[in-house]
Amino acid sequence: MTGPSPTRSVFLIGFMGAGKTSVGKELAGRIGWPFFDLDQVIEAREQATVDAIFASAGEAGFRRAENAALLELMERELARADAVVALGGGAFAQPENRRILQQAGAITILLDAPLEELERRCRNAPDVRPLARDRAGFQQLFADRREAYGQARYRIDTAGREIEQVVREIARLLGHEGTDSSWR
Template structure:
């Protein structure tokens, strides 16, 4: 992991200027892929980030549901997680294309996508990978807003999230960039991601 961007104590840094954002967008030569736990805000932050960069935003889970013509909880219930991960890998590979400039977009992935070795290899090879991280309390608060997480239906959500976060951390840590998303506005998190991408490019 090359760039670790955590919230700094004290006064927040000023947001990037539109000129700086335009410069970063011009330098970006591949897709940006957000990875991390369910509930961390990948979709919401991803939409904001894509709007700032003037790029398309794609949610991998939505694309999986469109391809399968089924909701993700239904796929898990009917076919199981291995079947879902296989479909997820194929959809993400299609969305990344060859990773070239013409495939530039911001892509939000499901919480388990980057844990799959082949999917992780594709993302690391073809995209700027960003691990969006958060504490368990924030995750519990956010996932409680909607009941569409198959893996949380097997017990206590806090215990499951704590265990999954610990298990997945070594995989997430292989992402090129690590940004901590707390309770700050999504625009602030997107700004931190842009600063980290600027340093990484």
């Protein structure tokens, strides 16, 4: 394998409840790029929900599907045009996925918040995630992923902030302060 094509795409990473999908959709709209949620890409590719993949193939099987979907997305979509991509909470914790993104020169941005705020966001979400009900497991997973998350190119604190505030900060960080698609 020759590796992924170079990209200037923006990959939002972070723990569940960090706001990756919400921020990603708004950011993509602001800069005029397509938006992809890797979990949705996986579900379309595998024709099964993330929960169903975990149930039938276990975490190892899901991580293989996740890696294949990331590579396919980069080869089919991101080789043609830059995009904003929300990764699942565990995707960037996988060394192979980090290597792929780093090798391609992707812009990785950690959306971060204190554990207590992430727990609150997950508990208050319309679709409460099963892991959010297990406080000890939630905390351990958060701790396990911190080192990997620290390898993101940028970190944005989302604590106590509205989506639009976070989007504006990322747009400034990327050199696109307007609301049109002039950032290229």
